[in-house]
Amino acid sequence: xxxxxxxxxxxxxxxxxxxxxxxxxxxxxxxxxxxxxxxxxxxxxxxxxxxxxxxxxxxxxxxxxxxxxxxxxxxxxxxxxxxxxxxxxxxxxxxxxxxxxxxxxxxxxxxxxxxxxxxxxxxxxxxxxxxxxxxxxxxxxxxxxxxxxxxxxxxxxxxxxxxxxxxxxxxxxxxxxxxxxxxxxxxxxxxxxxxxxxxxxxxxxxxxxxxxxxxxxxxxxxxxxxxxxxxxxxxxxxxxxxxxxxx
Amino acid sequence: xxxxxxxxxxxxxxxxxxxxxxxxxxxxxxxxxxxxxxxxxxxxxxxxxxxxxxxxxxxxxxxxxxxxxxxxxxxxxxxxxxxxxxxxxxxxxxxxxxxxxxxxxxxxxxxxxxxxxxxxxxxxxxxxxxxxxxxxxxxxxxxxxxxxxxxxxxxxxxxxxxxxxxxxxxxxxxxxxxxxxxxxxxxxxxxxxxxxxxxxxxxxxxxxxxxxxxxxxxxxxxxxxxxxxxxxxxxxxxxxxxxxxxxxxxxxxxxxxxxxxxxxxxxxxxxxxxxxxxxxxxxxxxxxxxxxxxxxxxxxxxxxxxxxxxxxxxxxxxxxxxxxxxxxxxxxxxxxxxxxxxxxxxxxxxxxxxxxxxxxxxxxxxxxxxxxxxxxxxxxxxxxxxxxxxxxxxxxxxxxxxxxxxxxxxxxxxxxxxxxxxxxxxxxxxxxxxxxxxxxxxxxx
Numbered sequence: 207x208x209x210x211x212x213x214x215x216x217x218x219x220x221x222x223x224x225x226x227x228x229x230x231x232x233x234x235x236x237x238x239x240x241x242x243x244x245x246x247x248x249x250x251x252x253x254x255x256x257x258x259x260x261x262x263x264x265x266x267x268x269x270x271x272x273x274x275x276x277x278x279x280x281x282x283x284x285x286x287x288x289x290x291x292x293x294x295x296x297x298x299x300x301x302x303x304x305x306x307x308x309x310x311x312x313x314x315x316x317x318x319x320x321x322x323x324x325x326x327x328x329x330x331x332x333x334x335x336x337x338x339x340x341x342x343x344x345x346x347x348x349x350x351x352x353x354x355x356x357x358x359x360x361x362x363x364x365x366x367x368x369x370x371x372x373x374x375x376x377x378x379x380x381x382x383x384x385x386x387x388x389x390x391x392x393x394x395x396x397x398x399x400x401x402x403x404x405x406x407x408x409x410x411x412x413x414x415x416x417x418x419x420x421x422x423x424x425x426x427x428x429x430x431x432x433x434x435x436x437x438x439x440x441x442x443x444x445x446x447x448x449x450x451x452x453x
Numbered sequence: 454x455x456x457x458x459x460x461x462x463x464x465x466x467x468x469x470x471x472x473x474x475x476x477x478x479x480x481x482x483x484x485x486x487x488x489x490x491x492x493x494x495x496x497x498x499x500x501x502x503x504x505x506x507x508x509x510x511x512x513x514x515x516x517x518x519x520x521x522x523x524x525x526x527x528x529x530x531x532x533x534x535x536x537x538x539x540x541x542x543x544x545x546x547x548x549x550x551x552x553x554x555x556x557x558x559x560x561x562x563x564x565x566x567x568x569x570x571x572x573x574x575x576x577x578x579x580x581x582x583x584x585x586x587x588x589x590x591x592x593x594x595x596x597x598x599x600x601x602x603x604x605x606x607x608x609x610x611x612x613x614x615x616x617x618x619x620x621x622x623x624x625x626x627x628x629x630x631x632x633x634x635x636x637x638x639x640x641x642x643x644x645x646x647x648x649x650x651x652x653x654x655x656x657x658x659x660x661x662x663x664x665x666x667x668x669x670x671x672x673x674x675x676x677x678x679x680x681x682x683x684x685x686x687x688x689x690x691x692x693x694x695x696x697x698x699x700x701x702x703x704x705x706x707x708x709x710x711x712x713x714x715x716x717x718x719x720x721x722x723x724x725x726x727x728x729x730x731x732x733x734x735x736x737x738x739x740x741x742x743x744x745x746x747x748x749x750x751x752x753x754x755x756x757x758x759x760x761x762x763x764x765x766x767x768x769x770x771x772x773x774x775x776x777x778x779x780x781x782x783x784x785x786x787x788x789x790x791x792x793x794x795x796x797x798x799x800x801x802x803x804x805x806x807x808x809x810x811x812x813x814x815x816x817x818x819x820x821x822x823x824x825x826x827x828x829x830x831x832x833x834x835x836x837x838x839x840x841x842x843x844x845x846x847x848x849x850x851x852x853x854x855x856x857x858x859x860x861x862x863x864x865x866x867x868x869x870x871x872x873x874x875x876x877x878x879x880x881x882x883x884x885x886x887x888x889x890x891x892x893x894x895x896x897x898x
Contacts, residue, residue: 214806227842236786249710258635273718288741289742289744289745289800289801290767290800290801290803290804290805290808291797291800293770294766294770294800294804297769297770297773297774297832298769298770302773302776303773304774306741308737310735312860320777323777324776324777329777422581
């Protein structure tokens with residue numbers, strides 16, 4: 207996941223960035239509206255945190271500008287003022303949720319996870335993915351984990367993956383690749399987009415490395431080749447073929 | 454476009470300076486015209502008299518004869534300005550000696566008088582610098598025959614014009630003098646009339662400087678509403694300052710306790726991290742509490758805020774915030790419901806109530822806003838959550854409990870609402886809802 211943090215306070219911004227980088231996210235940092243505009247136009251982020259009190263432009267104006275330009279990325283606002291007028295103003299401008307300062311990083315992460323769930327249409331942090339032609343077993347017993355029997359289960363908050371109840375050991379990069387593809391489930395995701403959302407902009411990007419990772423991921427998730435969760439879209443990139451079941 | 458002058462006195466004097474000359478000018482024009490008409494009427498009368506005199510003196514036997522001696526001396530004196538002529542048909546019978554120096558006297562005196570003037574007919578006109586009067590008669594001669602005679606008397610316009618000119622000059626001088634006088638009087642009146650406003654400005658300045666505490670009395674009837682409103686605003690401002698000062702004092706006091714706890718804590722203790730977190734949380738709550746309840750307050754001069762749009766905006770916001778839980782928020786607001794105060798305060802009240810309801814609801818929240826019998830506001834917020842336990846209700850409703858003495862898990866929202874409502878002379882009640890959860894009832898004046 208690629209996260210944009212727009213916050214003018216260096217310490218707070220660095221703490222947020224460190225926290226989410228440690229959780230395997232790609233994080234872009236902007237100290238003001240100008241940098242935020244630039245980063246947002248250069249790198250498509252999956253989610254953004256915007257402080258309302260920026261030095262050069264108000265966060266509300268920045269969000270309104272992005273929404274007017276058609277940007278649909280979920281946005282979490284940070285505000286030092288806890289009054290409702292500000293919260294309502296921010297959400298009316300196009301933000302999706304707010305966190306008031308001071309906050310705990312866990313709270314921000316929970317809010318971001320909730321926003322990502324909302325984008326994916328999920329209600330929980332744990333999701334089961336099955337083949338598109340698998341029988342629908344939603345309803346009784348699903349919460350107990352029977353749904354995962356035929357597919358794979360991703361726990362987005364614990365960053366764990368299991369297949370048929372057995373945990374699949376993934377490296378951080380493999381997990382990120384899988385989580386992003388699952389986030390875009392059903393869509394063909396280009397190699398460039400995948401690299402953008404998995405690597406920091408300053409790191410070396412090599413699509414050959416990506417192929418190696420995807421190959422390894424396929425072998426780990428689907429050793430017997432019965433599920434085929436990730437297919438190669440010729441000339442484009444990859445597609446996550448499984449479908450989410452239940453809420 | 455030129456804007457209106459900013460000074461009231463300048464407006465009044467300016468308006469007078471524009472309209473007074475107009476009025477006086479019209480009056481002067483009318484007077485001058487009336488004077489000239491009176492002069493013309495008197496000249497016409499004089500000329501008629503001259504004709505009658507001539508008629509009385511005329512003697513027609515074979516010839517026409519007018520003995521000169523009893524005539525008006527001006528008719529005898531050449532160039533006197535009064536001329537006379539008697540004609541019969543096309544023949545000039547007699548011309549007054551006064552016309553002796555006149556170029557073409559006959560032509561100038563007689564020309565233009567209609568030849569068809571009937572017997573006994575009169576004719577008046579003014580041409581070539583002369584005012585003329587003609588009178589046509591049928592004269593019975595001594596031999597029994599009749600002869601048609603026409604008497605034409607004319608007077609030069611020069612004396613009349615000179616008179617009119619002199620009158621005009623006198624008028625101009627008088628009216629100009631009058632204009633200046635009236636404007637001066639007007640300025641004095643304006644100055645006198647606006648004195649209370651100037652005095653008011655001075656009093657306000659005195660209050661600003663801290664020399665006075667109130668605007669004092671008495672004030673003229675027209676200024677009284679303004680003075681009362683100002684007094685009310687000043688009182689409101691004073692109360693606001695007071696509240697702000699109290700808030701800051703309370704805030705400082707409440708923050709110092711957790712600071713003291715932290716400062717006196719043992720840095721090496723294994724519990725230090727937990728203690729620090731606990732005290733930071735306490736400080737955050739204290740700050741939220743004091744900042745949220747430091748509102749503008751109610752004031753009779755404040756506008757009345759339409760409640761419906763505020764509820765609708767909050768509903769849209771909360772639907773977004775609680776999107777994952779798909780809460781059904783039903784709103785029933787009287788479109789005429791108005792809140793007396795600041796929109797920010799209303800949003801704070803309703804935001805806290807609705808947010809609480811959404812937080813604790815299973816999936817349904819109901820908001821009803823109506824007006825009570827005395828035009829007060831009745832706000833009802835209900836949810837289908839677990840409700841508020843009786844002990845918690847008492848804790849929430851007892852006023853004066855400070856934020857740092859509140860019980861765990863109570864939430865700051867309702868406590869803030871309670872304080873805001875009490876400040877505004879309202880009432881907060883907590884009960885059980887038909888929906889199964891809490892029912893918060895708010896009455897505002």
